[in-house]
Amino acid sequence: MNPQSAVHRTEVDGIPTLFTYVAGPMRAGLVFRAGIADETLGRAGLTHLVEHLALYRQGVADYHYNGATKAAFTHFHVEGAEHEIAAYLTGVCASLTDLPMDRLETEKEVLRTEESRRDPGPLPLWRYGAQGYGLVSYPEWGVRNASAQDVGQWAQSWFTSDNAVLWIAGERIPPGICLKLPAGDRRPMPAVTSALPTTPAYFSHGTGGVLLDAVVADTPAAWLYSGVLERELTRALRQEGGYSYTTATDLTPRRDGFTVLAAFADALPAKQDAVLGGFVDVLAGFQAGRITQADLDAVRGRADAALSSPEAAARRLPGMAEDLLAGRPWRDAAELRSQLWAVTPGHLHEVALEAAGTALLQVPSGHSADWAGYTAAPTASDRTVTGPRFITGRAGDAELTVGDDGVSLTERSSPGPDGTRVATVLYRSCAAMLSWPDGGRRLIGADGLTVDVEPAVYGVEPSTMAVIDAAVPPHAVVPLPPRPHPPRLDRAPASSTTTSARPTAAPPATGTVLADRPRRTGGQMAAMVLLGALGGCFGLLALMLTVFGADDPETSVGEWLAISGFLWGVTALLVWPAVRILRRTSRR
Amino acid sequence: MSLASPLPPPDFEITSAYPEVAWLRQAVAAWDWTAVRQYLAGLPRGSDTSQVFSTVAGTEGVEQVLRDLVAAAPDDVFALTLLGAREVQIGWKVRTGARAESVTREQFATFHAHLRTAEQLLIRATALDPSYAPAWAERLNTARGLQLGQNEARRRYDRLAKSHPHHFTAQSRLLQQLCPKWSGSWDAAHSFARDRMLAAPEGALNAGLVAEAHLEHWLGLDAGEERHAYLGQSHVHAELVEAAGRSVLHPEFRREPGWVTVAGCFAALFSLIGDTARAAAHFRALGNLASQFPWSYLGEPAEAYTRHRDTALALTSPATAPNRGRR
Numbered sequence: 001m002n003p004q005s006a007v008h009r010t011e012v013d014g015i016p017t018l019f020t021y022v023a024g025p026m027r028a029g030l031v032f033r034a035g036i037a038d039e040t041l042g043r044a045g046l047t048h049l050v051e052h053l054a055l056y057r058q059g060v061a062d063y064h065y066n067g068a069t070k071a072a073f074t075h076f077h078v079e080g081a082e083h084e085i086a087a088y089l090t091g092v093c094a095s096l097t098d099l100p101m102d103r104l105e106t107e108k109e110v111l112r113t114e115e116s117r118r119d120p121g122p123l124p125l126w127r128y129g130a131q132g133y134g135l136v137s138y139p140e141w142g143v144r145n146a147s148a149q150d151v152g153q154w155a156q157s158w159f160t161s162d163n164a165v166l167w168i169a170g171e172r173i174p175p176g177i178c179l180k181l182p183a184g185d186r187r188p189m190p191a192v193t194s195a196l197p198t199t200p201a202y203f204s205h206g207t208g209g210v211l212l213d214a215v216v217a218d219t220p221a222a223w224l225y226s227g228v229l230e231r232e233l234t235r236a237l238r239q240e241g242g243y244s245y246t247t248a249t250d251l252t253p254r255r256d257g258f259t260v261l262a263a264f265a266d267a268l269p270a271k272q273d274a275v276l277g278g279f280v281d282v283l284a285g286f287q288a289g290r291i292t293q294a295d296l297d298a299v300r301g302r303a304d305a306a307l308s309s310p311e312a313a314a315r316r317l318p319g320m321a322e323d324l325l326a327g328r329p330w331r332d333a334a335e336l337r338s339q340l341w342a343v344t345p346g347h348l349h350e351v352a353l354e355a356a357g358t359a360l361l362q363v364p365s366g367h368s369a370d371w372a373g374y375t376a377a378p379t380a381s382d383r384t385v386t387g388p389r390f391i392t393g394r395a396g397d398a399e400l401t402v403g404d405d406g407v408s409l410t411e412r413s414s415p416g417p418d419g420t421r422v423a424t425v426l427y428r429s430c431a432a433m434l435s436w437p438d439g440g441r442r443l444i445g446a447d448g449l450t451v452d453v454e455p456a457v458y459g460v461e462p463s464t465m466a467v468i469d470a471a472v473p474p475h476a477v478v479p480l481p482p483r484p485h486p487p488r489l490d491r492a493p494a495s496s497t498t499t500s501a502r503p504t505a506a507p508p509a510t511g512t513v514l515a516d517r518p519r520r521t522g523g524q525m526a527a528m529v530l531l532g533a534l535g536g537c538f539g540l541l542a543l544m545l546t547v548f549g550a551d552d553p554e555t556s557v558g559e560w561l562a563i564s565g566f567l568w569g570v571t572a573l574l575v576w577p578a579v580r581i582l583r584r585t586s587r588r
Numbered sequence: 589m590s591l592a593s594p595l596p597p598p599d600f601e602i603t604s605a606y607p608e609v610a611w612l613r614q615a616v617a618a619w620d621w622t623a624v625r626q627y628l629a630g631l632p633r634g635s636d637t638s639q640v641f642s643t644v645a646g647t648e649g650v651e652q653v654l655r656d657l658v659a660a661a662p663d664d665v666f667a668l669t670l671l672g673a674r675e676v677q678i679g680w681k682v683r684t685g686a687r688a689e690s691v692t693r694e695q696f697a698t699f700h701a702h703l704r705t706a707e708q709l710l711i712r713a714t715a716l717d718p719s720y721a722p723a724w725a726e727r728l729n730t731a732r733g734l735q736l737g738q739n740e741a742r743r744r745y746d747r748l749a750k751s752h753p754h755h756f757t758a759q760s761r762l763l764q765q766l767c768p769k770w771s772g773s774w775d776a777a778h779s780f781a782r783d784r785m786l787a788a789p790e791g792a793l794n795a796g797l798v799a800e801a802h803l804e805h806w807l808g809l810d811a812g813e814e815r816h817a818y819l820g821q822s823h824v825h826a827e828l829v830e831a832a833g834r835s836v837l838h839p840e841f842r843r844e845p846g847w848v849t850v851a852g853c854f855a856a857l858f859s860l861i862g863d864t865a866r867a868a869a870h871f872r873a874l875g876n877l878a879s880q881f882p883w884s885y886l887g888e889p890a891e892a893y894t895r896h897r898d899t900a901l902a903l904t905s906p907a908t909a910p911n912r913g914r915r
Contacts, residue, residue: 241743273737277744284715288663371734373708 007313007320007332013179017166018320020313026170028085029077029318030092030179033325034158037071037133037190041431041444042476045111045140046154047074052107053151054095054159058088071124071133072190072255073322074159086174089166093179096159101148108143115140123213123262126203126377127360129195129448130431133254141432141478160184165321169314189256189326195447200359201377202369209244209266210279211362214355218259220303220340225351226251226261227299228291229282233265237278243271244278253319255326261355272364280372283359286352291345300340307337381424381449384408390458400451400458402468406430407443409451423449427471434478438486439465443472454487535571542567595901598878598893605848605877612643619653625666638757639845641722645673658709668713669723675706676729683733703733714747721755724748728761732770741765754788756796756846763797767804774808777801785831791840796850798831799857800882806860807885819861828857829866836873849879852893856882859896867900 008019015030034047048069054076055067063080065088078088120136128134161181168174216222230249237244244265253259267275306312312333323331360377361369370376385403392398397412406426412419425445434442439462441453455465469477542564603610608627615623624644628637644650654671661667679702682695691699707730713723724747731741745762748755759780766772766780781797788794802824809815818824832854835841855870883889886896 241746243739243743271739274739274743277731277736277740280711281715281747284711285718288712288715290715290718367737371704371707371730371736372711373704 007317010173012166012173012177013181014161015164015166015179015181016324017168017173018317018324019168019173020317021171022169022311022314023171025079026082026085026168026174027077027079027314027317028089028166028168028170028174029075029321030089031076031165031167031318031321031325032074032159033072033163033187033189034074035070035072035190036135038158038187039135039142040475041130041135041138041141042433042478043142043146043150044135044138045143046146046151047158048111048140049104049107049143049146049151050074050096050099050155050159051076052110053099053101053103054092054155056100056103056107057091057095061088063088071136073325075318077318082170082172082174083176085168085170086177090176090178093181096155096181099152099155101151104146104148104151108146111140111143121211121362122203122205123211123360123362125195125448126201126362127196127213128193129446130444131446132190132193134193134195134448141434145479156182157184158187162186163325165324167317167321169317186325186327192254192256193446196360196377198375200356200361200374202361202363202374203377203379204363204365204367206362207269207272207364209246209264209272209364210276212261212263212279212283212355213360213362214261215254215258215358216261216351216354218253218257219351220336221343221347221351222259222261223251223303224296224299224340224343225286225348225355226263227303228295228348229261229263229286231295231299232282232285233263233279236282237265237275241274241278243267243274253322255322255328257328267364272367276363276367276369280369283352283356284372286349287356289345289349289352291348291352293345296343296345296348300343304337304340307333307340378447379423379449380421381408381445381447382422383424384410384422385424385426388464390460392458400453400460402453402460402464404471407451407453407468423451425449425451427468427473430472430476432476432478433468433472434480435469436480436486437482440483440486441465441468443468452487457487539568539571542571593894593898595894595898596876598883598890598897599876600878600880600889602879605879606639606845609639609643612640613647616644616647616650621657621667628666634752634754636756636758636845637722638725638755641670641673641726642677644670645677647674650674651678662712663716665713665717665720665723668709668716669720669726672706672709672713672723672730673726675702675709676726676733679703679706679733680729700734703730706730707734718747719751721748721752721758725755725758725761728758728765732761732765735771738765738772738776754784754792754794756793759784759794759797760800763800763804767801768808769804774801774805777804782827785834789840790834791838791842793835793844793846793850795831795835796846796853798827799850799853802828802857803853803882803885806857815860819857825861825863828854828861832866832870836870848874848877849881852879853882855900856886856892856896859900860886864900867896871897871900 006020010017010019034050036044036047039046051067051069051074055065058065061080061084063078063084065076065078065080068075068077076089076092078085080088122137125134125137130138159181160183161179162184163186164179164181166179216225226249230247233244233247233249237247244267246266247264249261249263251259251261263279265275265279306315316333320331323329359374361374363369368376385401385406385408387401387403390400390402392400399410399412401408401410405428406424408422408424411421425443429446430443431446432444434444439455443451443453445451453460453465453468455462599605603613612624612627615627624640628640631637651671651674654667654674657667658664658671679699682702683691683699684695706726710723710727710730713720714727717723724744727744728741728748731737731744741762745758748758752758763777763781764770766777768774778798778801781801784797785795802819806815806818809818836847836851836854841847851870851874855867855874858864858867858870878889878893880889883892886892
């Protein structure tokens with residue numbers, strides 16, 4: 001092995017530094033142990049905002065630079081001449097200690113544009129819930145209302161010299177580099193939460209194809225398994241079956257000793273069933289231990305080339321910086337290569353079984369994977385709160401309960417032990433509550449289940465809404481701008497109690513429940529009785545005049561017709577609103 | 589009713605047509621799996637072994653023993669497939685053959701639970717040995733019962749056909765899936781039947797698929813004029829004549845498992861069409877052998893068989909002139 005390609009550990013301005021010798025253009029990166037998984041749903045996006053603000057002063061440079069906010073790490077990287085590298089890194093650190101807050105609102109807009117292009121998919125939220133690593137599935141709801149103080153505090157507590165690692169691939173550490181950052185703590189890795197009571201599990205979502213997500217030990221055997229799996233998916237689904245066009249696998253090390261294996265096969269809508277069946281069979285083949293030495297060798301050749309190429313050490317530096325921040329043991333290339341060559345088909349079989357045990361499968365909407373032994377991921381809660389109930393739905397088939405400790409939405413005539421499905425969000429585990437000016441609220445629990453509270457649809461009084469608003473932890477509240485189409489009585493939402501729809505800040509879709517009838521309020525009841533009674537009196541008067549007035553010698557026929565018509569008109573005007581209330585609300 | 593038929597009543601006992609089933613039943617009753625394995629191994633390469641698996645799967649209580657067998661040898665493809673086939677059988681017995689409207693929610697739940705258990709055993713079997721046709725053939729049943737989709741059923745058939753291109757039982761199962769009652773179409777069903785007939789060697793049973801497809805189509809129509817008009821089409825008759833000529837009437841034809849059903853289909857269809865001469869030929873070949881399908885489609889099986897046979901044979905007895913025409 002080329003001794004120059006070794007990675008050396010040193011320090012620059014107190015920041016641990018990984019250096020490897022590379023001739024030619026220099027590359028460097030500053031990595032922080034800070035990411036989306038460190039945030040909360042109601043305040044999500046702060047790290048990303050800091051990253052953007054820190055790069056603003058770099059302006060339009062000739063050299064190539066960028067920033068990346070990941071689940072547990074934030075990267076600032078750069079490629080260029082020595083002095084450019086020094087200027088970039090020095091500038092990033094200077095900005096981090098003094099963020100250009102005059103840019104705050106503009107960068108928020110930039111993030112919103114970026115968000116509309118970002119699509120991480122729903123797998124993380126189904127695996128981890130609306131917290132920690134699951135947050136990457138959600139919109140950055142904390143950005144809109146983040147104040148300069150919020151952003152400054154976040155930067156100060158996470159972007160510190162003790163929470164950073166520098167890496168450099170070049171001829172030497174560039175002179176003139178100055179990394180002045182506040183002192184802080186090396187942050188522990190984010191907690192790994194779970195929203196899956198049992199694995200392997202599945203959920204149905206979208207139309208794109210089949211996706212697998214599995215957590216396996218981060219070893220060379222796992223890398224090779226990922227490669228072998230991709231080959232076999234391509235062979236079975238694309239080459240032989242012609243069911244898929246794209247098949248791919250990917251590994252994302254979580255830096256806690258585990259790596260997340262992802263596998264994907266796209267599908268034409270008409271071939272989804274065959275793609276799912278073929279996908280399941282490919283996985284089953286590996287789980288049964290059918291792994292050929294030839295496949296292993298083919299994949300190993302490529303993996304070894306990636307480790308032994310002159311570029312290898314430089315390419316590994318960002319990952320090694322993450323490992324260092326996470327406190328993972330040092331793994332040098334020679335050691336990894338020897339481990340790589342020791343892998344047998346038996347080892348891959350072990351990885352396949354480990355992956356099978358932790359698998360989460362995303363199957364196209366309308367399909368299931370229970371037949372293949374995957375358990376449906378939860379789309380319902382196992383408890384319901386007690387408190388005032390509000391009925392809605394065409395036949396009273398949805399019921400909102402507002403309790404002291406949370407809210408529940410019960411849907412009848414849906415799959416469940418007794419034909420019902422309940423979604424409950426407890427206030428104490430409410431990850432976020434979206435709040436619209438029209439009074440609508442969406443509560444999202446830490447497990448990812450959501451409950452929509454639409455006062456206009458359920459007939460919930462303002463006093464009850466105030467109770468909910470007061471009970472949700474303040475950091476979870478996300479005030480949002482007015483919605484273009486707030487749900488109304490005649491355009492009621494399908495009660496969205498599941499995590500099946502990828503959550504967005506958009507209003508709940510108008511859906512299947514077309515004629516939801518909310519509970520009649522006290523005021524509506526009183527108005528209805530009063531209008532009905534008055535209408536009745538006028539109706540009686542109109543009737544008497546119509547029947548007997550014609551014979552009255554004191555009125556002409558013209559007068560009789562006019563007065564009768566007037567009285568009938570008043571009756572109609574009084575009765576009509578009462579009928580409207582009667583038709584559009586329900587008694588309970 | 590022609591209970592006063594001068595001919596012997598139809599014999600629906602499977603062992604009358606296939607004496608080896610009697611031997612198999614004894615072996616299964618004695619849990620002599622070694623003997624069953626040896627029997628399978630001794631069959632010519634490319635044989636349709638479904639009868640062996642359905643014989644085991646039809647044995648009451650055999651699942652207990654098979655579960656032990658699988659537990660002791662979780663990689664035993666033969667044992668996994670037998671247990672899978674048995675679970676399918678148990679599930680379908682709960683579901684019954686009735687139309688979906690008359691099957692209760694609970695029946696469906698139990699049916700699906702058994703099929704899921706079966707499917708997972710069979711997934712493992714085909715994963716361990718992708719060329720093991722009996723397991724793929726069972727997975728056509730699970731795919732249909734679990735409604736996994738037309739393309740998925742087709743994919744399974746294609747996997748089976750790679751190692752076993754003329755597996756008649758598997759083709760017959762896929763044909764069911766291709767019918768409109770299982771979300772398919774008549775076009776798909778008829779063209780699959782014809783393709784498989786033409787691909788198979790002459791004298792093989794596969795041409796029976798053409799008859800099955802027409803029988804399914806006939807049954808799917810409204811009783812009376814519609815059905816009568818369907819079978820009255822000259823192309824239907826011509827296709828049946830061609831299919832019978834390529835299978836049961838071909839010099840290369842051999843009485844393999846399934847032949848009684850195929851000959852029965854031709855007999856039934858020619859009789860329904862009114863071509864009693866051709867129906868008679870198939871009835872004569874059958875002797876008094878019968879299988880539930882196709883006769884269950886025509887009413888009470890024994891009664892339907894007797895009625896059609898007696899009509900066909902009476903009109904073509906030596907006393908009457910040979911009637912070669914239709915109707």
